[in-house]
Amino acid sequence: MTKINVPGKLFLAGEYAITHPGNTAIIATTTTGLTIEIHDAQKNVSVAKSNTITKYWQFQMGATEDQYTDDWRYVRAAIKLLDDYVLSHKISSQLSNVTINILSHLNSPSGKIGLGSSAAVVVGIIEAFNVHFQLHLSILTRFKLASLAHLHVQKNGSLGDIAAITYGGIIAYQSPDFSLLPHIEYQWLNQEIVDMPWPSLSITPLKWPANWQILLGATHESADTKVAISHTQLSPQFLSESQQIVKALVNTIINVNYQELTIKLRDNQTLLTNQLPSGYLTPKLALLLAKLGDIAGKISGAGFGDNGFAILDRRSDVLINIWKSYGIDAQIINISPQKGG
Known part of the structure; x- marks a missing residue:
C-alpha cells in the first residue's frame, strides 16, 4: 500500500500576470490538501473512490476511456498520460490494476476553502503512482506530466498551482511559453512534450522566514x-x-x-x-x-x-x-x- 499527502496552494503575488508566458508569481503550499492511497487490486480491475465524488470509477489500467468530462476527468487524464509515458519510455511494463482512495481536506463545514483541489488531484495521482510503481521520475518530469493532464482537461491556466504542489514549500514560478515549442499536431495528452525544454519556465524554491x-x-x-x-x-x-x-x-x-x-x-x-x-x-x-x-x-x-x-x-x-x-x-x-x- 502507498499513502501520500498532497499539499494545497495559495497564490501570494503575481496573479493574473502569471497567465501570460514569462511572468512570475509567488506561490505557497499548505499542509491542508489531499491524502491518496493506492493498493494493488484484489481483482483484475482498477477502482477509484473519493470522499468528494459520489460514484466510484471502475477501469482497466492501460485501457482508460477517452472521456474527460465527468467527475473523474482529472484522474483519468493523469493516469492516461502517465501510462503512455511509462510505456513509450520503457520505464516499466504495463502498470498493474490498483484501488485508489482520494480523501480531500480542501472543504470545511462552511464550504470549499479555495486551495486548488483539481491541481492537487493531478499532482497527487502522478506522485502516488511514481512511488507505488517505483518509476523514479524526476520532479521536473512529474511537474510536466501533471501540467499536461491538467491542461488537457481545463484547456488553460498558468500551471503555477501544479508547480507549487509538485515542489512544495514556497516558490517563485515563471510560466512557460508553449508557442515557442516546435509545431506538433497534438492534444495536451501527447507525452512527447514532456521531454522537450519548456521555454521561459522557471521554478525557484524560496526559503520562508521562520517567524512569518x-x-x-x-x-x-x-x-x-x-x-x-x-x-x-x-x-x-x-x-x-x-x-x-x-x-x-x-x-x-x-x-x-x-x-x-x-x-x-x-x-x-x-x-x-x-x-x-x-x-x-x-x-x-x-x-x-x-x-x-x-x-x-x-x-x-x-x-x-x-x-x-x-x-x-x-x-x-x-x-x-x-x-x-x-x-x-x-x-x-x-x-x-x-x-x-
Missing part, C-alpha cells in the same frame, strides 16, 4: 478562475509593473524585510484592484483588506470570492477575531515541506 506566519482568510464564496481570466484584458504596462513588484517581493523574502513586504504586497493589490472589474473585490474581500491595517496581506488568486491572506511577523489574535466577526474564516496555515528529486 500565513493567516488564511476564507470567504467561502466560490470563484471561477477560468471565467474571471477570460473576461480580463491585461495591458503591457500591467504585466511590466506586476513583474517588477514580484521581483521586489522575492527579495523581501530572501532579505526577511517585513516592512518592505507589506508595501510591495499593497502595491500588487492596488495594481490588481485598478486593473480588474469591480466584481473582483467582493464585499467580504474588501473587508478583509480594510482590516489589515499595517499587517502585510492581500487577496489570493482570482478574486471574485475565495481567499485573502495576511502574513504575520507576530501572533495577531486581534486580526483573527476581527475577520471572524465579519464571517471570514481565519486560520493559520502550515507551509508544506519542500520536495527534492
Whole structure:
C-alpha cells in the first residue's frame, strides 16, 4: 500500500500576470490538501473512490476511456498520460490494476476553502503512482506530466498551482511559453512534450522566514478562475509593473524585510484592484483588506470570492477575531515541506 499527502496552494503575488508566458508569481503550499492511497487490486480491475465524488470509477489500467468530462476527468487524464509515458519510455511494463482512495481536506463545514483541489488531484495521482510503481521520475518530469493532464482537461491556466504542489514549500514560478515549442499536431495528452525544454519556465524554491506566519482568510464564496481570466484584458504596462513588484517581493523574502513586504504586497493589490472589474473585490474581500491595517496581506488568486491572506511577523489574535466577526474564516496555515528529486 502507498499513502501520500498532497499539499494545497495559495497564490501570494503575481496573479493574473502569471497567465501570460514569462511572468512570475509567488506561490505557497499548505499542509491542508489531499491524502491518496493506492493498493494493488484484489481483482483484475482498477477502482477509484473519493470522499468528494459520489460514484466510484471502475477501469482497466492501460485501457482508460477517452472521456474527460465527468467527475473523474482529472484522474483519468493523469493516469492516461502517465501510462503512455511509462510505456513509450520503457520505464516499466504495463502498470498493474490498483484501488485508489482520494480523501480531500480542501472543504470545511462552511464550504470549499479555495486551495486548488483539481491541481492537487493531478499532482497527487502522478506522485502516488511514481512511488507505488517505483518509476523514479524526476520532479521536473512529474511537474510536466501533471501540467499536461491538467491542461488537457481545463484547456488553460498558468500551471503555477501544479508547480507549487509538485515542489512544495514556497516558490517563485515563471510560466512557460508553449508557442515557442516546435509545431506538433497534438492534444495536451501527447507525452512527447514532456521531454522537450519548456521555454521561459522557471521554478525557484524560496526559503520562508521562520517567524512569518500565513493567516488564511476564507470567504467561502466560490470563484471561477477560468471565467474571471477570460473576461480580463491585461495591458503591457500591467504585466511590466506586476513583474517588477514580484521581483521586489522575492527579495523581501530572501532579505526577511517585513516592512518592505507589506508595501510591495499593497502595491500588487492596488495594481490588481485598478486593473480588474469591480466584481473582483467582493464585499467580504474588501473587508478583509480594510482590516489589515499595517499587517502585510492581500487577496489570493482570482478574486471574485475565495481567499485573502495576511502574513504575520507576530501572533495577531486581534486580526483573527476581527475577520471572524465579519464571517471570514481565519486560520493559520502550515507551509508544506519542500520536495527534492
